[in-house]
Amino acid sequence: MEQKVKPSPRLAPLPADHVPELREFFEDAKQRIGFVPNSMLIMQRKPKLVKAFAQLGDAVRSDAKIDRMLISLISYVASRAAGCLYCMAHTAEGAAKAKPEKLEAVWEFRTSPLFTEAERVALDFAIAAASVPNGVTDEMFAELRKHYSEDQIVDIVAVISLFGWLNRWNDSLGTPLEDEPIEYGEKYLAPHGWSPGKHGR
Numbered sequence: 001m002e003q004k005v006k007p008s009p010r011l012a013p014l015p016a017d018h019v020p021e022l023r024e025f026f027e028d029a030k031q032r033i034g035f036v037p038n039s040m041l042i043m044q045r046k047p048k049l050v051k052a053f054a055q056l057g058d059a060v061r062s063d064a065k066i067d068r069m070l071i072s073l074i075s076y077v078a079s080r081a082a083g084c085l086y087c088m089a090h091t092a093e094g095a096a097k098a099k100p101e102k103l104e105a106v107w108e109f110r111t112s113p114l115f116t117e118a119e120r121v122a123l124d125f126a127i128a129a130a131s132v133p134n135g136v137t138d139e140m141f142a143e144l145r146k147h148y149s150e151d152q153i154v155d156i157v158a159v160i161s162l163f164g165w166l167n168r169w170n171d172s173l174g175t176p177l178e179d180e181p182i183e184y185g186e187k188y189l190a191p192h193g194w195s196p197g198k199h200g201r
Contacts, residue, residue: 010174013041022047025054037090039166039175053165060162065152069098070122071159073106077123078130078160084167086175086199089185091163096184103188118147122156129160130167174198 016026016036022044026036043050064071072095079087095103105112109123121143128135144153169175177185177199185194 009176011042011045013038013176014044016041019044019047019050022050025050028054033090033093035178035180038178039086039170039173042173042175043169057162060155060158064155065149066122066155069095069102070119071155072098073102073109073119074122074126074156074159075163076103077106078126078163079167081127081130082132082164082167082171084163084171085185085194085197086170086177086181087163087166088189088194089177089181089196089199092188093181093184096188100188107192121147125156126160129157130164170199176200 017023018041026040029036029040040050040053043053061071072091076088076091076095079091092103095106102114105114106123109115109120115123125136125140125144128137128140144156148156177196182196182200185196
């Protein structure tokens, strides 16, 4: 049987020690998620971009007024709305580690008893905000205001916007998925139609 040859990535991830000044940023990522993501290893061709991205991600996550599970779910549904298979696997990993039952039911969030009305409103908003063209309406924003403070709304939009950047980066470059996110994708997302696609290299 002929062995399938995997194509080379569009831009190969560089070794983590390629730019010594980025060591602390990669160590922070490794402590936070367990590995250095290939997205950053590709990004290090422009070291200032790695630093700026790391600072933006930290600003979005730090002192958040919404809980981490909601952040994970918003990140996931926004990435799915944008069609980024790489980010879907990464965000599914975070959600699965916290509450796998919610991840498995996330696409029934409008009817599933696992979700509160506030979560339903936030996830509907995330899907609309991550779509192109943007689908957020005044009515949708008014619903969001019923459940969240202005500070919380800033957090929600910041998470969606951070992944909007990542979705474009990883989908355009076909960033190769790391082993752990692939495992989570195959376990939790594949039954709903997910595959690594161009990221499974």
